[in-house]
Amino acid sequence: MSLESGRETGEASPCIIKTCVDNVEFQAAHVTPINGVLTLHGHSFKLTLCVSGKLRRSGWVVDFLKLRDVVRSVVSQYDNALLISRRFSESIRVSGNFTVKLMIIDGPPTAENIAIEICREVGKALLKAGINGFSHVEVRLWEGSDFHAEVMCGSGSGT
Numbered sequence: 001m002s003l004e005s006g007r008e009t010g011e012a013s014p015c016i017i018k019t020c021v022d023n024v025e026f027q028a029a030h031v032t033p034i035n036g037v038l039t040l041h042g043h044s045f046k047l048t049l050c051v052s053g054k055l056r057r058s059g060w061v062v063d064f065l066k067l068r069d070v071v072r073s074v075v076s077q078y079d080n081a082l083l084i085s086r087r088f089s090e091s092i093r094v095s096g097n098f099t100v101k102l103m104i105i106d107g108p109p110t111a112e113n114i115a116i117e118i119c120r121e122v123g124k125a126l127l128k129a130g131i132n133g134f135s136h137v138e139v140r141l142w143e144g145s146d147f148h149a150e151v152m153c154g155s156g157s158g159t
């Protein structure tokens with residue numbers, strides 16, 4: 001079978017494909033060391049999220065628009081939030097004449113750990129939305145414009 005024939009006959013393609021959504025942005029604050037001192041500060045984060053799998057007979061791995069909807073829904077939970085480590089979740093006190101949206105992160109709230117959380121949550125949300133057939137989710141998360149972390153996690157579906 002050639003690479004072309006599968007697409008023409010409706011057979012699944014043997015290629016592994018990545019379907020991605022880019023330029024998903026959120027603003028958040030976190031507490032990480034700066035010059036060795038734990039410091040509360042904020043960033044503009046931007047991410048690309050890809051799902052990989054075999055091409056379906058429909059011609060896609062996941063519908064772009066459905067993928068974007070799920071990613072935006074998950075990422076909206078992080079927008080304008082204070083991301084803190086579970087370790088500090090009981091002891092942190094922030095008060096004033098304003099609201100604080102706390103997001104608990106497993107481990108220090110670094111770009112790496114935030115990317116892991118988003119990767120896992122999007123994988124679960126896709127399955128919950130009935131979107132399956134992908135093997136991995138990948139996240140490239142930029143913290144500002146100079147640094148990014150990348151993570152790949154399984155679909156969680158056991159496929």
Ligand SMILES: [Zn+2]
Nearest residue numbers: 030032041043
């Ligand atoms: Zn930072």
